[in-house]
Amino acid sequence: MTHIDPEALVASLRRLQKDRSATGIVHHLERIVQVVDRLFGYSGAGLMFAEEDRTLRYLFATDERGRSLERAQAVTSQGPCVAAYVGDTAVTTVDVRADRRWPALRDLLHPEVRGVAGVPIRLGGVPVGTLNVYQDAPHEWQETDTQALHAYAHVIEQVLLASMEADEKAVLADQLQYALDYRVVIERAIGYLMGKHDLTASQAFTGLRKQARDSRRKVSELAAELLGEQGPRNVANPDHVV
Amino acid sequence: MASDASSVLENVLTGMAGLFGVDGAALMLLDTQDRLRAIGATDDDGVLLESAQEHVGDGPAIASAASGGFVAIQDLHADRPLGFPHVAVHALPVRAVLSVPLIEGGELIGVLDFYARAGHVWDRTEVEAGYRLGELMVIVLQVLAENRTDRAPSGQL
Helix, strand or coil, X not given: CCEECHHHHHHHHHHHHCCCCCCCHHHHHHHHHHHHHHHHCCCEEEEEEECCCCCEEEEEXXXXXXXXXXXXXXXXXXXXXXXXXXXXXXXXXXXXXXXXXXXXXXXXCCCCCCEEEEEEEEECCEEEEEEEEEECCCCCCCHHHHHHHHHHHHHHHHHHHHCCCCCHHHHHHHHHHHHHXXXXXXXXXXXXXXXXXXXXXXXXXXXXXXHHHHCCCCHXXXXXXHCCCCCHHHCCCCCCCC | CCCCHHHHHHHHHHXXXXXXXXXXXXXXXXXXXXXXXXXXXXXXXXXXXXXXXXXXXXXXXXXXHHHCCCEEECCCCCCCCCCXXXXXXXXXXXXXXXXXXXXXXXXXXXXXXXXXXXXXXXXXXXXXHHHXXXXXXXXXXXXXXXXXXXXXXXXXX
């Protein structure tokens, strides 16, 4: 049985609040995903979340290869993470490029995305998204791998729950929706910069993020401005699935 | 579906101990007076480990906080400097302890302890995993802290 001293916890949380501005749940989720592949030694990781109509969209990936995995699944409505979400269970593949279950993925994937595992993220027992990891070579996933991923997904669920206290539910939904919408804008801005300045996706995103930080603005705002747009409603959204 | 801070922390500590494959995990955090206080643990042995350190003013977590680095103890009962026998006497079932500092924004905010009831040599991979789980704990604590006042929807990207 776990033992927590609520009084001591509140006192320490009060200290943590001092002089720190809130950064929001999506920022925290990004950091959590960045930790996961360093913890387990995977090549990359990402998160996908479902919208109200159960369309699964990608929220975050640790690198361009991971983005290709999530984007490909969003476009084709198939893949290990989509299957993990729909089936509410862990789904793995030794080599996603050679897997006959999802033939449409191969041509859309970065060539270094091979072994893939996805586990559902649940709230109230219902899947709301997936935690996805990949390896850059074919990989035989063990049961211990999926158990660890389930445990990590459980921590993510706790973070989501912590953000859902009472009237915070609507705020959380707004924040996730905002991130899902603006992700497309950022992707397009990255593509624009790659083409204009002959950059890799990583270089383009790093530059975009640095400029946003230097000017104390959100990456999404800068991306929209770069594209001459006001916000996500002006942007076509091709990445709906399920 | 909403969950209070204590139950979130309970679940996270239990999950981390499971992820790490150790017998338990315990958390100590600095309070508003910069004192390291016992916050919680996955079981009674972890509570004993924390309260012993708080009471004695010494132990792997205190040493980790003081140095800002990890402290890996194979057997808490061993003589100093290998162990902390004066702490161990108050937390008899606990033998091996790995303490990692929790750092946020360059500042120490607390220490996360992982422990086992049998002696154990912590290897480099385990120490690295401890640090990663420490990072994860810092994020969880930030979310819990922000949830106390963060009421305005905002974009984060």
